[in-house]
Amino acid sequence: MKLYNEDIKNKFLEIVNEKEVPQILSIFRRGAEVEKFLKKDLYDFNSNEILDYLTLLNRSTTSSLLSCWSHITKYIDWAIYQKITKGTTNLSRDLTIEDVKNCIDEGKKLYITANEFEGIIDTLVNHRDRAMFMLLFDGVQGHRCSEIRNLKKADVLKAKENGNILTVHDDKYGSREIKVSDKCLNECILSADENKYHNKNGASESSKGSMFTLADNEYVIRNKKTSTQKDLERSSFNVVVYTMRTVLAPEVNDYPFLNPTRINRSGVLYEGYKIYKEKGKLEKKDYEQIINKRSERYDDLSKKIYSIKQYVNEEEIKKYYAKELGIKDGIKMR
Known part of the structure; x- marks a missing residue:
């Protein structure tokens, strides 16, 4: 994805340590959609918007998220020094470590949403x-x-x-x-x-x-x-x-739990979510529909359905798609 205010961000990348460039690029790329939606650069975000930005990064560890926060803070400092931001106060520095830690999911995470x-x-x-x-x-x-x-x-x-x-x-x-x-x-x-x-x-x-x-x-x-x-x-x-x-490395996307099978299963989970959202439940025929749609291989249909139920069920769907289903205080994951 193209960076928001790409010329400005590239100027910042020119002055940072070369080893830090991959992670900073990842941070900028993932947040570009938010900047575009809000019609303003990260350096003009208020405190709540910065926290939303940090949450969007989907970091799974405290150290990784704190590193992202540090890069964002340095970027805003630089923008203020260069006089290209509207404000003169770095609101990222008003945040506490506890504020930032709340942007991390706390549960065990194996799959991803659509x-x-x-x-x-x-x-x-x-x-x-x-x-x-x-x-x-x-x-x-x-x-x-x-x-x-x-x-x-x-x-x-x-x-x-x-x-x-x-x-x-x-x-x-x-x-x-x-x-x-x-x-x-x-x-x-x-x-x-x-x-x-x-x-x-x-x-x-x-x-x-x-x-x-x-x-x-x-x-x-x-x-x-x-x-x-x-x-x-x-x-x-x-x-x-x-x-x-x-x-999937921390400096790019930070999804260390993912592998080919879990990406594949994430797609199966998404199919289950779509049916559950429409019907409010998953029945045997729904699992058969998913299996047929994805042309899943099996020797015994009942065993195949049982296998898929281990990760595509009401509890897992509510856990991963709480936001999409409008569930408040859903289970947090990491």
Whole structure:
């Protein structure tokens, strides 16, 4: 996502320690939507708006959130010194540590909501990363993410002409068909056409290693170009591991609990939430609907439903989607 007041924020990034740039960029990117909505820069926020901003960052630890608060405070100090803010008082300095700690969720968190997922997507600069995450959320994964690693541009183009029905190939369990979103297919095409990959989500400390060329082949998710026969092969599972490690790291998004399976399950949880919001309950037929919609594999339907119920049930839906359901004093999570 484009930064709000990008020229000003880039000037600030020029004067900070190079090692701090990735985290500050993440802070600015995640808050850009709020700044746009309020029609003002972070340096003009009042105390409550700063706390809302900190909450939006979804930090899972006190140390991480305090670090974000420190960066925000320094940014406002800089803006005041440069005389580009409307005020002369840094309201971030009026906050207490306890105020800031209240912006952290306190419960155990394993999954993310649809809004949190969109927040992650908005911070990503590479189409390869965006496509990978969207495929997982929509239900494409497979053994060692082989459904994603085997996906070719031709498969995506075929799905565009076939009602978004995507044929995917699992190394262990064979092929299946699954319907995915327009956004997912469009991002897959952009990924397949992408030539350059921005290392560390566009915030690499080394200018030499800030970008690399992707292999020229037919796959949606591709390895780094090597000018060897390997350039014709599908990506290795290490590409998935690298993406998870960098994109979900504290300096970028701070979701250390997430992995491919939990992103996939977050998509299942979202399907359950939509049904629960409409009906106020989840019945056996609703679970069957979710399983069929996502083309979930199973040998025994009853066992499959039981498995999904462990993380898609009324309690979990109310816990994760309390805000969307209008539940006050919902369970906080971390």
